[in-house]
Amino acid sequence: MTLRIGVIGTGAIGRDHMRRINQTLSGAKVTAVSDVNIESVRTARADLAPEAEVVGSGEELAASAGVDAVVVTSWGATHEQYVLAAIAEGKPVFCEKPLSTTAAGAGRIVEAETAFGRRLVQVGFMRRYDAGYRMLKAVVENEIGRPLMVHAAHRNPSVPEQYITPMAIQDTLIHEIDVLRWLLDDDYVSAQVISPRRTRHAHARVEDPQIVLLETKSGIRIDVEIFVNCRYGYDIQCQVVGEEGLASLPDPMAVVMRKDAKLQSAIMTDWKDRFIDSYDLELQDFIKAAARGTASGPTAWDGYVAAVSSDACVEAQSRPGSIVPISLPARPALYN
Numbered sequence: 001m002t003l004r005i006g007v008i009g010t011g012a013i014g015r016d017h018m019r020r021i022n023q024t025l026s027g028a029k030v031t032a033v034s035d036v037n038i039e040s041v042r043t044a045r046a047d048l049a050p051e052a053e054v055v056g057s058g059e060e061l062a063a064s065a066g067v068d069a070v071v072v073t074s075w076g077a078t079h080e081q082y083v084l085a086a087i088a089e090g091k092p093v094f095c096e097k098p099l100s101t102t103a104a105g106a107g108r109i110v111e112a113e114t115a116f117g118r119r120l121v122q123v124g125f126m127r128r129y130d131a132g133y134r135m136l137k138a139v140v141e142n143e144i145g146r147p148l149m150v151h152a153a154h155r156n157p158s159v160p161e162q163y164i165t166p167m168a169i170q171d172t173l174i175h176e177i178d179v180l181r182w183l184l185d186d187d188y189v190s191a192q193v194i195s196p197r198r199t200r201h202a203h204a205r206v207e208d209p210q211i212v213l214l215e216t217k218s219g220i221r222i223d224v225e226i227f228v229n230c231r232y233g234y235d236i237q238c239q240v241v242g243e244e245g246l247a248s249l250p251d252p253m254a255v256v257m258r259k260d261a262k263l264q265s266a267i268m269t270d271w272k273d274r275f276i277d278s279y280d281l282e283l284q285d286f287i288k289a290a291a292r293g294t295a296s297g298p299t300a301w302d303g304y305v306a307a308v309s310s311d312a313c314v315e316a317q318s319r320p321g322s323i324v325p326i327s328l329p330a331r332p333a334l335y336n
């Protein structure tokens, strides 16, 4: 059976996922598309899914008899309404991060899915599908004893003018927030943000770099450097220090060159390339589960916890140096 997918939001990542579904992955095709931007949806359809129907709204798309499962790739603030529409139809839904721009919104999705009684939602935290992070998780769980500390870094060469300080949490750190709690199988209890000396390469509305300090329930201390004008490349680092040893995320494979009296290898510059295989794997996993009427991978609960933790980090940004507690309600049984 070919899973019929409707895509809501035909911007950059929406098109990328349409291309994946129709040209790279197996078991699904895009049969419907929707976007508030009519020009965008027409072009995306013509280029990537000429047989798909253009539907007037995301809600209509979710209800369409020609759609078995939904992919939400619209602007973040609209995710909640479209995920809720898919749940109301009992259809599996893949939602790009963030699940919702507010913790309350993500909580409403958890409530709706819990009331439905079966998992339908997968959140697009693709790093969990990255081969490097998976290898690191196996080593953390089996080789280096109890984890004690994590040193991580998220560096971009530069960011556009519209990137402002809270986005360092909501758009950048959000990936570490999710992947580190998955890696450590732990939740956060507090957040603190401190600011080193500013780089002269940052524009006025973004504090850069920043250091986020997180503490987990079991007492692991995490420091994440966010440096979004680092100039030299897109670089993701993660080192876990355990009782018996230390493990680091492997760098992406790159040829090592000896030339002009230098030993060198290239560093990526575009974030789109860094986790490119993970996007394929996460969507293929979604297609497989959705064909059985359910979802796998990162849950709506993971999306909710990320939203609560992200809010605490943004609050910590606004009160430099202060420690902001992170508290979560009990996890519903559906997500155990």
Ligand code: NAP
Residues within 6 Å of the ligand: 008, 009, 010, 011, 012, 013, 014, 034, 035, 036, 037, 040, 058, 073, 074, 075, 076, 078, 096, 097, 098, 124, 125, 126
């Ligand atoms: P984008 O290029 O701006 O695309 C978003 C699209 O959604 C635009 O076509 C926009 O129309 C449309 N839209 C806005 N409001 C809508 C509504 N009410 N209903 C339907 N469509 C609507 O953004 P993007 O880069 O693709 O990002 C989309 C989402 O994916 C964001 O939440 C982003 O955080 C997430 N994302 C995740 C990753 C990842 O690494 N997992 C990577 C990239 C993006 P207009 O053109 O009229 O605004």
